[in-house]
Amino acid sequence: MLELKDIFGGYGKMTILNGTSFKIDRGTITTVIGPNGAGKSTVFKAIFGLLRIRSGQILLDGTNVTSNTPARMLSHGVSYVPQGRNLFPMLSVRHNLEIGGISSPDQAKIRRRIDAVMDQFPILREKADSQAITLSGGQQKQLEIARALLLEPRLILIDEPSIGLSPQMINETFRTLIRLRDEGVTILMVEQNAKAALAMSDYGLVLEQGRARMYDKADKLLHDPRVGQLFLGAHLEEEA
Numbered sequence: 340m341l342e343l344k345d346i347f348g349g350y351g352k353m354t355i356l357n358g359t360s361f362k363i364d365r366g367t368i369t370t371v372i373g374p375n376g377a378g379k380s381t382v383f384k385a386i387f388g389l390l391r392i393r394s395g396q397i398l399l400d401g402t403n404v405t406s407n408t409p410a411r412m413l414s415h416g417v418s419y420v421p422q423g424r425n426l427f428p429m430l431s432v433r434h435n436l437e438i439g440g441i442s443s444p445d446q447a448k449i450r451r452r453i454d455a456v457m458d459q460f461p462i463l464r465e466k467a468d469s470q471a472i473t474l475s476g477g478q479q480k481q482l483e484i485a486r487a488l489l490l491e492p493r494l495i496l497i498d499e500p501s502i503g504l505s506p507q508m509i510n511e512t513f514r515t516l517i518r519l520r521d522e523g524v525t526i527l528m529v530e531q532n533a534k535a536a537l538a539m540s541d542y543g544l545v546l547e548q549g550r551a552r553m554y555d556k557a558d559k560l561l562h563d564p565r566v567g568q569l570f571l572g573a574h575l576e577e578e579a
């Protein structure tokens with residue numbers, strides 16, 4: 340569904356993406372893992388058009404979407420949920436959702452979509468008139484995911500959804516992503532919490548120094564000693 344071919348890019352003179360190439364399949368969850376600074380978030384910015392790349396190609400279902408603007412990527416059915424908190428804290432839950440649909444010419448449809456996502460996330464209906472800041476961290480992440488769903492994306496890029504959440508809320512957020520995958524949405528996720536993320540993913544991708552070093556079924560990566568040593572907190576002695 341999504342293919343990156345030999346992407347080079349970075350910030351100023353600094354090259355972060357060093358020939359990044361990978362493919363992901365429709366209807367799957369793929370988790371990108373790798374050391375700090377490997378370029379995981381940068382890959383997402385490149386896909387979503389927030390970072391101008393120097394060379395390479397990005398294909399979405401065979402269509403060349405290289406260096407499209409974020410607005411064009413949204414219209415192609417790609418949503419992006421960045422790392423951290425990305426809500427308007429003083430605005431209501433409903434207002435935050437409305438902002439997710441602001442670019443759509445069909446506002447009647449957006450109202451129906453807001454209703455539909457509130458069906459999917461009952462807590463958001465319950466708290467529709469509360470300020471976003473009054474939601475728990477996990478509920479705020481649910482609101483961000485719900486907002487990303489307004490335009491009915493076929494691909495969601497989600498960066499570190501578990502950061503700052505309790506184990507229970509991490510589980511709930513992962514369950515939400517699994518449900519979306521089961522409904523046919525393709526998910527590409529970056530996660531520091533590599534073990535838990537791979538355990539709920541279909542595929543895993545190891546990014547190092549801006550290159551995809553390994554790509555495999557998630558459970559294979561989870562049990563691969565090289566991945567364990569590097570990223571999953573295993574000790575070298577355990578492998579001896």
Ligand SMILES: Nc1ncnc2c1ncn2[C@@H]1O[C@H](COP(=O)(O)OP(=O)(O)OP(=O)(O)O)[C@@H](O)[C@H]1O
Pocket residue numbers: 350355373374375376377378379380381382531
């Ligand atoms: N806006 C920016 N301007 C300059 N350098 C940046 C910018 N954003 C990121 N970088 C640098 O690019 C490199 C890759 O950053 P990126 O956020 O993609 O890494 P990451 O793999 O997501 O790491 P982490 O797990 O730490 O979030 C880092 O060295 C970072 O300092």
